[in-house]
Amino acid sequence: MTEHQIIERLRRIGWRDGPLPADGLRLARVAAQHRAGYELHDGEHSFGAQPAGHFLKRGLDPSERPAVGDFVEVEPGQPPHIVRVLPRRTVLSRAAAGERYERQLIAANIDYVLVLTGLDGDFNPARIERYLSLTEDSGAQPVVLLSKLDASADAIGRIDALRERLPEGTPIHAINGKDPASVAVLAQYLQPGDSAVLVGSSGAGKSTLTNTLLGIDKMATGAVRAHDSRGRHTTTHRALLPLPSGGCLIDTPGMRELKLTGEENLDLFADIEELAESCRFADCGHGSEPGCAVQAALDSGELAPERWRNYLKLRDEREEQAATLEARLRRQRGGRPVERPHSPRGKRERD
Known part of the structure; x- marks a missing residue:
């Protein structure tokens, strides 16, 4: 040859x-x-x-x-x-479960991360934001897929609410994973030479969608629980599958835990961080301080409380993971912890 x-x-x-x-x-x-x-x-x-x-x-x-x-x-x-x-051009990873810091690779050399969430009881904007935060550091483009369009009574309302919550330009597609005509919109991400990884919780419909893209029932599928629309792990390991379209799809098991690695920028929440920069005090705690732009946005409805809470949760987790990673690297170098100077008491107005 x-x-x-x-x-x-x-x-x-x-x-x-x-x-x-x-x-x-x-x-x-x-x-x-x-x-x-x-x-x-x-x-x-x-x-x-x-x-x-x-x-x-x-x-x-x-x-x-x-x-x-x-x-x-x-x-x-x-x-x-x-x-x-060989050197990886893109990598999607997460922090492994447990107290010991360890990065777990989900997929390498991918062009797109297809984040799949059901429009049923599985629908969770905060979880979608967590997936997108992990994707930021991967080098791949995130694409949000909302499955079970045929089983949702309020699909339009949920899609519109999600569009308001995610950055402008984030691809969002509502699909029926069982219908080849419905999933045809994904062809643009699965052209010859393209590689995509499919992620989402158990029961979101990953295996169903994979079978439709393959054109055969290769992946096992299962029913979901009625009270929360969650399913069992029918996919037990990550697998790369060449598709008839010429692209490659990496199917993954449902992920119960999505820990940040500590290296995310949280660009997903750039608007919130811009608000924080507008506060009167540089070290504003965004509580009852005067001149807090974040509290003003919350009071006016410009910033949704649930999105603010999810930002705080992800920010704190990122900082905790970053500190754990830094400590690990210091131990590997044989160095001692670096003492950080204490911040002065009281609020400091911006210049």
Whole structure:
């Protein structure tokens, strides 16, 4: 097979122009990770592989190991072995559950993050804001998908309310995941060479949507609970799926916990931070202080209380995670904690 043919084959799974591996090595993309090893795809065939020994070293940062969506160099053998992870152009990650700080990769080398939420009892604007905050640091474009359009009695009202809450220009599409005509709007994000990751809570309809995009019932689906529209985890692991459209979709299990990494900018709330900059005092606590622009916006209805509360929650979580990350990095460098100067008491008016 010629180099041109190899590149054309790799483009079917999202490969962008770049040098091919040295002689004897094979280029493939991580399609899934299992306890027994990895499933790779070379643009034509899927095959199993094991990680090379250096990926198994104790203490290795998990982000340095192969993840779904990675392009990797593979050494032939029985079984083949992944010897190198190529540089990632985009990464979607979250902080892993637990007190110990650890970043968990969700998907690599993606162009779009499709955030799926049902228009039924699953509808939760605060959770959508959390997903979009995580997406900010990924390098990929977020797209909000509102599923179960056929089962919602107040779809228009919920969509309009969400548009007011999210930044202008954020793509929002209401769909019926079972209807190919309804999901045709997603073709613009799944063109040949495009890669998208599908995220959302259990029961939102990810597997149903994936089956419709595939044109076959490949992913298991299940019923949701009547009282909250949540479902069981029918998808048990992340998996990269080449689509008939020429794009690639990474389906993910429902995520019960979405912890920020501490490196988000929270650009989603840029309007709130601009308001805070307009307060009379630079260290305004946005409570009963005179000249508080945030409280004025809350009183006038310009700023919704629930959005303000979610901003505070995400901001505090980001700062806590950032401090944990900083402490971890100091320990790795063998340094001591840096004492921060105490802020002077009393309010300081802006210049």
